[in-house]
Amino acid sequence: MKDIKSILQEQAVGSTLTVKGWVRTKRDTKNAIFLELNDGSCFGNLQCVFDVSNLSDQNKAALERLGTGASAAVTGTLVASPAAGQPVEVSAQSAEVIGEAPVDTYPLQKKAHSLEFLREIAHLRPRTNTFGAVARVRNQMSYAVHSFFQERGFNYVHTPIITASDCEGAGEMFQVTTLDMDAIAKAGKAVDYSKDFFGKPSFLSVSGQLNVETYCMALSKVYTFGPTFRAENSNTTRHLAEFWMIEPEFAFAELEDNMALAEDFLKYLLGWALDKCADDLDFFDKRIQKGLISMLDSVRNSKFVHMTYTDAIKQLEANKDTFEFKPYWGCDLQTEHERFLSETVVKGPLIVTDYPKEIKAFYMRLNEDGKTVRAMDVLVPRIGEIIGGSEREYRHDVLLNRIRELGLDEAAYWWYLDLRRFGTAPHSGFGLGFERLMRYVTGMENIRDVIPFPRAVKQAEF
Numbered sequence: 001m002k003d004i005k006s007i008l009q010e011q012a013v014g015s016t017l018t019v020k021g022w023v024r025t026k027r028d029t030k031n032a033i034f035l036e037l038n039d040g041s042c043f044g045n046l047q048c049v050f051d052v053s054n055l056s057d058q059n060k061a062a063l064e065r066l067g068t069g070a071s072a073a074v075t076g077t078l079v080a081s082p083a084a085g086q087p088v089e090v091s092a093q094s095a096e097v098i099g100e101a102p103v104d105t106y107p108l109q110k111k112a113h114s115l116e117f118l119r120e121i122a123h124l125r126p127r128t129n130t131f132g133a134v135a136r137v138r139n140q141m142s143y144a145v146h147s148f149f150q151e152r153g154f155n156y157v158h159t160p161i162i163t164a165s166d167c168e169g170a171g172e173m174f175q176v177t178t179l180d181m182d183a184i185a186k187a188g189k190a191v192d193y194s195k196d197f198f199g200k201p202s203f204l205s206v207s208g209q210l211n212v213e214t215y216c217m218a219l220s221k222v223y224t225f226g227p228t229f230r231a232e233n234s235n236t237t238r239h240l241a242e243f244w245m246i247e248p249e250f251a252f253a254e255l256e257d258n259m260a261l262a263e264d265f266l267k268y269l270l271g272w273a274l275d276k277c278a279d280d281l282d283f284f285d286k287r288i289q290k291g292l293i294s295m296l297d298s299v300r301n302s303k304f305v306h307m308t309y310t311d312a313i314k315q316l317e318a319n320k321d322t323f324e325f326k327p328y329w330g331c332d333l334q335t336e337h338e339r340f341l342s343e344t345v346v347k348g349p350l351i352v353t354d355y356p357k358e359i360k361a362f363y364m365r366l367n368e369d370g371k372t373v374r375a376m377d378v379l380v381p382r383i384g385e386i387i388g389g390s391e392r393e394y395r396h397d398v399l400l401n402r403i404r405e406l407g408l409d410e411a412a413y414w415w416y417l418d419l420r421r422f423g424t425a426p427h428s429g430f431g432l433g434f435e436r437l438m439r440y441v442t443g444m445e446n447i448r449d450v451i452p453f454p455r456a457v458k459q460a461e462f
Helices: 004-010 057-065 115-120 129-151 181-187 209-219 255-276 278-287 292-300 309-317 335-345 396-405 410-421 434-442
Strands: 016-028 032-038 046-051 071-080 088-099 202-204 221-229 242-251 305-308 350-356 372-380 384-391 427-433
Touching (some): 129 255, 129 434, 209 410, 242 434, 335 372, 335 384
Parallel strands (some): 046 088
Antiparallel strands (some): 016 071, 032 046, 221 242
C-alpha cells in the first residue's frame, strides 16, 4: 500500500488502490460525498469521491460513521481531478471505518483552533495542518544535522544526560537523586549524598560540550546532538526546560575556522529546508509568517558580516534611544540589540566576536587584552542569536585561573583540566539550540510549538 505522498507524486491515473488515513473533511452534496484523507506523509490531502447513486448499504453505513478525525480505508480508482486544487483524486468504490472520532467528543473539528488550546491537547495536535508540518520539518532538520557533519567527517558522540558538572556555571540545573528528600526534610537532617545513587550531587546536563571535548582530543572532529535541560524559571515564548542541542567540536581549529563552519552549517540547514520541505514551508509562509521563504533564501545566499562586540556596542550606543535596555560596553546583548544589528545595521546575518570575559563561560579562550574572549555569536534577522560558540581555552594555567576567578568547584573539573595537561591542542566549537532553529525555519513564534511535548515552568503533561 502506497502512502498519500507517493500517490500524489506518481499520479498513476487508472490504477486501482486502497488508501488509508484520517478524515480531514467530509462534504455531502446531492450527487456525491467527498472525503479528504491525510496520512501525515505530506502536507497534501487525497480527495476521495463517492457517487451517491452507486452506494451500497454497507458503504452508506460506513460513510455515516466517518467524520473529521476518523481513520478510514478507501478503495477505488485514481483519476484526473476535474476540479482545481488537486491533480488527481480517487473515484471511490468502498469505504471502511478503522477508528471512529465522534463529532460530539472529538476536539479537532473543522474550525480554527488557537495555538494555546492545541498545547492543552498535545497528544492530538500533530493531526492539524500546522503541527503536522512542524513535525515533518523537524524530522528533515534532524536528518540534515547528521548529514552535514557526516559528510564532513565528524563523529557522532553520545554524551551523558546525567552529570556532576555544570557546563555554564549558571547553577540552574535539575537535580537527580534517589534519596527520599521528604523524609530527610521531616527528620531535619542534612542531606548525605554519599548515600545517593551516584555518591555525590548529580544533575541533568545543561550541555554536552564538556564531554564531547574529550572525544575531540582523540577523534579531532566530533559532534553531539541530544536533549539538554535548564531549570530556568522563565515562562516566555523563547524558553524550555528540556530542549535539544547540536554541539560540534573540532581540533586544531581557531575562532576563524569556527565562524566558517557555523556559517556553512546554517546555510546548509536553510538550504535543506527550502529544498526538502517546500510544501510545508509554503504553508508557513502563507499562514504563519509572510515572507518566510524569501527571508530564509536571503540568509542562505548571504555572506555573513563579521563585527567585534566593541564595534557592535558603538553601533548600539549611537541608537540607544531605540532600546528598552540601554546598551553599554560590558552588557550582555539583548534580543532587541541582536535584531537591530542584523535587521537594521547590516540587513542580514552577522557574526559578533570578542565578547567581554565577564559575560561568557569560563572555558572560552582569553584574548591578549585580558578583557575579552574569543567568543562568537551568529545573529540573524527576526530572532537574533541563533548560534553561540568560541575557541576554547586550551592553556592549562589560564583555564585553571578562570575556574578559580569564577569560584567554580575546581575538583569537579579535574578531568577537563587533564585535557589541557596531556596533549592539549587548540580547538573550537559552537552550540545551536534545535528548537531555536525550528522557530526560525517555520516562523512559529512560541518555542513550545516546535517540540512535540514541551517542558516548561509548571508544565510537564503528556
